[in-house]
Amino acid sequence: xxxxxxxxxxxxxxxxxxxxxxxxxxxxxxxxxxxxxxxxxxxxxxxxxxxxxxxxxxxxxxxxxxxxxxxxxxxxxxxxxxxxxxxxxxxxxxxxxxxxxxxxxxxxxxxxxxxxxxxxxxxxxxxxxxxxxxxxxxxxxxxxxxxxxxxxxxxxxxxxxxxxxxxxxxxxxxxxxxxxxxxxxxxxxxxxxxxxxxxxxxxxxxxxxxxxxxxxxxxxxxxxxxxxxxxxxxxxxxxxxxxxxxxxxxxxxxxxxxxxxxxxxxxxxxxxxxxxxxxxxxxxxxxxxxxxxxxxxxxxxxxxxxxxxxxxxxxxxxxxxxxxxxxxxxxxxxxxxxxxx
Amino acid sequence: xxxxxxxxxxxxxxxxxxxxxxxxxxxxxxxxxxxxxxxxxxxxxxxxxxxxxxxxxxxxxxxxxxxxxxxxxxxxxxxxxxxxxxxxxxxxxxxxxxxxxxxxxxxxxxxxxxxxxxxxxxxxxxxxxxxxxxxxxxxxxxxxxxxxxxxxxxxxxxxxxxxxxxxxxxxxxxxxxxxxxxxxxxxxxxxxxxxxxxxxxxxxxxxxxxxxxxxxxxxxxxxxxxxxxxxxxxxxxxxxxxxxxxxxxxxxxxxxxxxxxxxxxxxxxxxxxxxxxxxxxxxxxxxxxxxxxxxxxxxxxxxxxxxxxxxxxxxxxxxxxxxxxxxxxxxxxxxxxxxxx
Numbered sequence: 067x068x069x070x071x072x073x074x075x076x077x078x079x080x081x082x083x084x085x086x087x088x089x090x091x092x093x094x095x096x097x098x099x100x101x102x103x104x105x106x107x108x109x110x111x112x113x114x115x116x117x118x119x120x121x122x123x124x125x126x127x128x129x130x131x132x133x134x135x136x137x138x139x140x141x142x143x144x145x146x147x148x149x150x151x152x153x154x155x156x157x158x159x160x161x162x163x164x165x166x167x168x169x170x171x172x173x174x175x176x177x178x179x180x181x182x183x184x185x186x187x188x189x190x191x192x193x194x195x196x197x198x199x200x201x202x203x204x205x206x207x208x209x210x211x212x213x214x215x216x217x218x219x220x221x222x223x224x225x226x227x228x229x230x231x232x233x234x235x236x237x238x239x240x241x242x243x244x245x246x247x248x249x250x251x252x253x254x255x256x257x258x259x260x261x262x263x264x265x266x267x268x269x270x271x272x273x274x275x276x277x278x279x280x281x282x283x284x285x286x287x288x289x290x291x292x293x294x295x296x297x298x299x300x301x302x303x304x305x306x307x308x309x310x311x312x313x314x315x316x317x318x319x320x321x322x323x324x325x326x327x328x329x330x331x332x333x334x335x336x337x338x339x340x341x342x343x344x345x346x347x348x349x350x351x352x353x354x355x356x357x358x359x360x361x362x363x364x365x366x367x368x369x370x371x372x373x374x375x376x377x378x379x380x381x382x383x384x385x386x387x388x389x390x391x392x393x394x395x396x397x398x399x400x401x402x403x404x405x406x407x
Numbered sequence: 408x409x410x411x412x413x414x415x416x417x418x419x420x421x422x423x424x425x426x427x428x429x430x431x432x433x434x435x436x437x438x439x440x441x442x443x444x445x446x447x448x449x450x451x452x453x454x455x456x457x458x459x460x461x462x463x464x465x466x467x468x469x470x471x472x473x474x475x476x477x478x479x480x481x482x483x484x485x486x487x488x489x490x491x492x493x494x495x496x497x498x499x500x501x502x503x504x505x506x507x508x509x510x511x512x513x514x515x516x517x518x519x520x521x522x523x524x525x526x527x528x529x530x531x532x533x534x535x536x537x538x539x540x541x542x543x544x545x546x547x548x549x550x551x552x553x554x555x556x557x558x559x560x561x562x563x564x565x566x567x568x569x570x571x572x573x574x575x576x577x578x579x580x581x582x583x584x585x586x587x588x589x590x591x592x593x594x595x596x597x598x599x600x601x602x603x604x605x606x607x608x609x610x611x612x613x614x615x616x617x618x619x620x621x622x623x624x625x626x627x628x629x630x631x632x633x634x635x636x637x638x639x640x641x642x643x644x645x646x647x648x649x650x651x652x653x654x655x656x657x658x659x660x661x662x663x664x665x666x667x668x669x670x671x672x673x674x675x676x677x678x679x680x681x682x683x684x685x686x687x688x689x690x691x692x693x694x695x696x697x698x699x700x701x702x703x704x705x706x707x708x709x710x711x712x713x714x715x716x717x718x719x720x721x722x723x724x725x726x727x728x729x730x731x732x733x734x735x736x737x738x739x740x741x742x743x744x745x746x747x748x
Binding site: 136138166167168169170171172175176178180183184185186187188189197198201202233235246249250 | 644645646648649650651652653654655656664667668671741742743744
């Protein structure tokens, strides 16, 4: 898939100071049937203006990681145990509730998966967009309204001024997701976290939303963390990709490098599951056999070993840590793949 | 919405006519004699004359139509004449007369209405005021000590009938506690008591405590359970996460976003419960000797007082139909997704 016109702008990203720096994040859920270690020592960073793709199967800890950063997980059962999340020079995990609230919706915007249920059905769209504006930017009623119109126009909703007084059910799914994006962008965030924003939408609407995000990113220049399990989407828009499995990051690389030279068996397996439209038609779709693990304890072995075709003895004894395998590219695997394989 | 209301109002006419006919038939078919409570020394032919005078020997359909005419035409006319002083020619018409007391049924009802409204209405208001916060807090802190205690008390309120809890509080506050104590409460509700000064107000307040307490326990139990369930439904919705992601205070999230949605079914239930205020708490009124509408109904049934039973029952039916309509309209007003036109 083409990378679009963003490649040149992202070339020197590595030299920049990260806008969000996550170190060793650990999140544990306490349930009746024991603990679930959903996020295990996850470290990553995002540079200003960068689009970081986060991929993985359902249950790999993508969403939980992002929700942990900003204290959106209900506690109990969730417990963010360890780690640092440096944003704007502050560790968000140690920040008090007030600071966190000022970051949420103010400096970090969120777009969620299902636009049909993510908006409050009993308040007008105008009210819901104005809420963060009045809260974080201290705008009055009239100023908030003016800015709301501006935002709706920015995300491409026609007849914006009139639609402010409409309720969410009067919008289609794609339009609602645009409203969600408008809410997330309301206060000019430095980081936009998009948690599978196109999953619930059909393909044409999905394409429209992707175009919109690309466009907004160029206009507004914020960093974006894009969570998805759709590798096609990632190939289309990301600068850098993080692959998650079993609550940890197993591979991290610039997008071209990841698709061209995957160094973790899981990433390879994922790429093989994508059916190709070229070449001879295949009878059966490729799948990764088995289920992703539910981590009852902190991992002491490679979480992927049960489904891995490159399994070593060492994988049962030790959990591999990410090691550099190329420029800006690291993978958590003991197996050495020949370069460019 | 306006058209809907008009349509529904018109539709209530055949509904109410049908209900009135069914009530009439049921009451008429019961084997009771209006002269049954008269002294045994009255000779049979005099009894027959009394029956003739009461009109019970006429064909059923004539009796029904007469009742309809009296209820819908003569009684309103007389009340209108009394209120305005006009002469509308209703002066000599036969009013709906109670068999038992030989006084107009409507006057009996009007005399007893205030007691019922005061005692049962206060209990309803008190019950709601206690139930809403309990419901909200127990849902927000689900399975906390507060929630567990609330659940227990609600179960007690649900399952203990007022004829038991009423007697228990009478034994506690009127019998065990000595009558010169500050905590002693009168077990009989004195309806002849007039509030003229502070002391008489205090007495009125004290005599209301027990019946209100007994009734409010039931109402609180119902509505707090209902509020809790409705809050729990909404607390896990995606829009709540969106509200938190906007950086809103927890108070705003719960008391604005969640509560506004949760109140939709609760308000409907409250509206549907209002007719029962007028219906009077039949048993509770009996226990505390409140001579309200409930007690009037029981006495009339015992005395075979057909006009009173029929009129009272029909008034309850009107209220139920009316508040069903009001509940529907409220539903439409509270939930923007529901539009009747």
